[in-house]
Amino acid sequence: MNKTIRIGTRDSELALWQAHTVERKLNDLGFATEIVAVKSQGDIILDKPLYELGITGIFTKTLDIAMLGGQIDIAVHSMKDVPTALPKGIVQAAVLKRASEKDILVFKDNTVFLHHSATVATGSLRRQAQWLNRYPHHNVVDLRGNVNTRLQKLQDNDWNGAIFAQAGLERINLTPENHVALDWMIPAPAQGAMVVVAMEHDAFCIDAVSKLNHTESEICTQIEREFLRALEGGCTAPIGAYAEIVGKDIRFEGVLCSIDGQQKIHIEKSTPVEDYENFGRQCAENALQSGGYEIMEQIRKDLKK
Structure with a gap:
């Protein structure tokens, strides 16, 4: 079977650039594609801070609905905007080679x-x-x-x-x-990476998109997002994480701050590349045991005000 892969994207200049980048790569592999642009709530509601909107995945929700409704086949996102738990039926199909995380x-x-x-x-x-x-x-x-x-x-x-x-x-x-x-600032988990998601039962699209996956970027972003998920922080919480492969090791740096910046927990750890599974969670548990529980509880209270 050969079909035209409908690529869903937000309609901002950056989002369209990302979608067209994926499109060119798929076209180079011989796949037919079509860009479908939609406007997300995050692009429409501009008079409130993101954390006040109280919606997980505000930049991705509209595309999730379009995918689940059959209007698009895949979606391209800035990975840092994607909630750590994808909607039921949607799976991560590829992480492209990461650009600068800074x-x-x-x-x-x-x-x-x-x-x-x-x-x-x-x-x-x-x-x-x-x-x-x-x-x-x-x-x-x-x-x-x-x-x-x-x-x-x-x-x-x-x-x-x-x-x-x-x-x-x-x-x-x-x-x-x-x-x-800002070399001293720890980036958002998966900052600089682009991710493509697809429907879990769409074998054709998953097979096509998987050819774009960059393994090193996939491993590092998985660790960072695992750190975020284990801290129970949505993409609005003051949590930074960055993992990089250096030789045969993975070096990780994470940060958890109070909203006012007065409290800060900084984590630095390394592990052999082959031990990357659950490494992000281990780093998060270290942060929680170092005062992170109290900071996260205060963050939740502050965001409810």
């Missing part, structure tokens, strides 16, 4: 403001918490919208800077000259 600060004039009172924008509790932990004298304001919208908001407001994922800006050639890599 966060960057885009600033207006220069970075001298880092040493003074300043206002920095981000829609991420993880970025907010880590920033306030390092710069407690700064003010952090909410920033929502797609990449293009957020860059414009930075220019339109009197903020000193805003935090972005390096991979997102690079993919659509929008990285401003005025930026600096």
